[in-house]
Amino acid sequence: MSETAIQAAAETPPASPMRGYWRSVFARLGRDPITLCFAVVVLAIVLAALAAPLIAPFDPYQQSIIGRLKPPGWRGHPLGTDELGRDLLSRLLYGGRISLLMGLAPVLIATLIGGTLGMIGGFAGRLANTAIMRTMDVFYAFPSVLLAVAISGAMGGGIGNGILSLSLVFTPAMCRIAETASAQVKHLDYIEAARASGASAARILRHHVLGNVLGPVLIYASSLVSVSILLASGLSFLGLGVQPPEPDWGLMLSTLRQSLYVDPLGCALPGIAIFTTSVCFNLLSDGVRRAMDVRA
Amino acid sequence: MDGGQDRGPPLLEVADLTVRFVGHEARVQALAGVSFSLRAGEVLCLLGESGSGKSVTLRALMQLLPPGRTEVAGQVRLAGQDVLALRGRALQAFRGGSVAMVFQEPMSALDPVYTIGQHLIEAIRQHRGGSRAAARARAIGLLELVKIPAAARRIDAYPHELSGGLRQRAMIALALSCTPRLLLADEPTTALDATVQIQVLILLRRLQQEFGMGTLFVTHDLAVAAEIADRVAVMYAGRIVEEGPVAAVLRAPAHPYTAALLASTVHDQAPDQDIPTIPGSPPDLGALPPGCSFAPRCALVRDACRIGPPPATHPAPGRMVRCLRSADVLATPLASLATGDYR
Known part of the structure; x- marks a missing residue:
């Protein structure tokens, strides 16, 4: 009788279409003009970096002995030239590609590896937790910049090694965040309820732990993007990340620094680019997190 | 335990269920040999105060207690299946498939x-x-x-x-x-308003009858038990001290603890009178007294009560009580129980 009651009720067609999670997220984003502004800026930066070969007015490697450190507008260079007479705008556009890559790739790698390990450690507890977290503590023992410098120094400069060393720097912190969050979630009623309804450990981890750990992890990851851009710039500045003549914001800052008194604007531009990118990334991620939070 | 009535084999049989929590310093005896049975379509209420082992019983039935820190012994059979031996996929199919649980706090039990x-x-x-x-x-x-x-x-x-x-x-x-064939309800109405509470109780009762589910219903609220239960089992310090049909137990309790619980309800008390309370507090489950665990708080206690746990006796068909003095409790009218005035 009860079974037929459920079925009979199931016959009735649904009254309203499913609202859809992402549609409600975008609707909430639409009501947040400030976040939308940051989104536009971030989008512009990313698009400009992607489209650099198409929109750059000059070859970023083309040097000119006579055209060094020229002000904006000199012979068609919109932002002037750098200390080797290369077009600054073109180098900024190309440099954005490398800086964004160096900002996003290590965070992505660290989030995937550290987040997964931390979730497993926090949820499983005991031996798995000890093994994972004590290993992470070993990495924690080194100051992050020193660790990045040491790894890059030992393995040589270059973009690949820079990404690798920054990933290693971020993984323990990511792991710690995910571990703490899942250890908290683990003892909540709905995890027990999920187990009581027959969900396997893997399923609980995938659905209920991940869903609730994702929030703090993503917040932290988004704040790391700007740190990563800065650290990568720092590595390049020290000569351990991107190697000249590759254009990179950090590297440009490093080389233009010597011309501070001659061409303050040109010197400031890469710094402004780093600053704008990291601030916009941070504030955009804050806004997106607010819009994605269904727990209100 | 289930004297007389035989309407087919029971759906759920629990025999001598024992749960110990093992910590670094202390071992806590949360359940000390709990036995009961439940037929399909029947509602058994587990009554008792906090720490008496009601919720632990439910969790043990679903193997939800943390495995490293608890020792579970005894027999649990659901429709002939040995529940405590279930592992892996069979356990997952059992949880939610054969047995389902309703939690106390729906806000925190939903993700x-x-x-x-x-x-x-x-x-x-x-x-x-x-x-x-x-x-x-x-x-x-x-x-x-x-x-x-x-x-x-x-x-x-x-x-x-x-x-x-x-x-x-x-x-x-x-x-x-x-x-599911068995529904476990862990104080499902405690977190609700009184008006909503009765609606949910009525709904649960109706669905339980419609589905023919056996239901184990945990509560500390005697009024809720009277509303929903067919039988009640009163728990104290990890043991079932009294069990029987709901009307019989609540009208004429055979255990001093049940009698004291009934006497300390707010209903039917004169407004200017203090509500009778049970002196003392429940025993430390890490160091249970050797005899009846209610003995330190019992008005009827005798020396014999302190020697060993009292055996189960059956004062009437379908009723069970673990008390040496149940005959005296039964002989006393409920009104005078309230004052602790037995003779």
Whole structure:
């Protein structure tokens, strides 16, 4: 009788279409003009970096002995030239590609590896937790910049090694965040309820732990993007990340620094680019997190 | 225990269930040999105060207690199946499939990042398979069955968007999603308003009869037990001290603890009178007295009570009590029990 009651009720067609999670997220984003502004800026930066070969007015490697450190507008260079007479705008556009890559790739790698390990450690507890977290503590023992410098120094400069060393720097912190969050979630009623309804450990981890750990992890990851851009710039500045003549914001800052008194604007531009990118990334991620939070 | 009535074999048989929590310093005896049985379509209320072992019993039945820190012994059989021996996939199919649980606090027992529908669809598809659309249709059917208005719209609501009563109804729908044979309810109405509480109780009772589910209902509220139970089992310090048909036990208790519980309810008391209380506090489960665990607080205690745990006796068909002085308790009218005046 009860079974037929459920079925009979199931016959009735649904009254309203499913609202859809992402549609409600975008609707909430639409009501947040400030976040939308940051989104536009971030989008512009990313698009400009992607489209650099198409929109750059000059070859970023083309040097000119006579055209060094020229002000904006000199012979068609919109932002002037750098200390080797290369077009600054073109180098900024190309440099954005490398800086964004160096900002996003290590965070992505660290989030995937550290987040997964931390979730497993926090949820499983005991031996798995000890093994994972004590290993992470070993990495924690080194100051992050020193660790990045040491790894890059030992393995040589270059973009690949820079990404690798920054990933290693971020993984323990990511792991710690995910571990703490899942250890908290683990003892909540709905995890027990999920187990009581027959969900396997893997399923609980995938659905209920991940869903609730994702929030703090993503917040932290988004704040790391700007740190990563800065650290990568720092590595390049020290000569351990991107190697000249590759254009990179950090590297440009490093080389233009010597011309501070001659061409303050040109010197400031890469710094402004780093600053704008990291601030916009941070504030955009804050806004997106607010819009994605269904727990209100 | 179940004297006389034989309407087929019991659905659930629990024999000598013992649970110990093992810590670094202390071992706590949470359940000390709990035995009862439950037929299909019957509601057994586990009554008792905090720490008496009601919730532990439910969790032990589902193997939800943390394995490293608890020792579970005894026999649990559901329709002949040895529950405590279940492992892996068989255990997952058993949880939610054969047995479902309704939790006390629906806000925290529902995952805040998923909609009600996602909860239901996940459970339905795991135990019954089928397409997402079919599971969704069934989920709407379930929500209508538990009398959630505008179910087709509410299915996409997140837990925090529903009121407490609706959340608990959704929780009940979730428990019923795979038509379990046994329903475990852990104080499902405690977190609700009094008016909502009675609605949910009536709903639970109706669904339980409709589905023919055996139901173990944990509560500390005698009024709730009187409303929903067929039989009650009164627990104290990890033991069932009295068990029997609800009307008989609540009208004429045979154990001093049950009598004292009844005497200390707020109902039917003169407004200017202090409510009788039970002196003392429940025993430390890490160091239970050797005899009857209620002896330190009992007005009727004798030296014999302190020697060993009192054996189960059957003062009437279908009733069980563990008390050496049950005859005296039974002989005393309830009114004078309130004052602790036995003779």
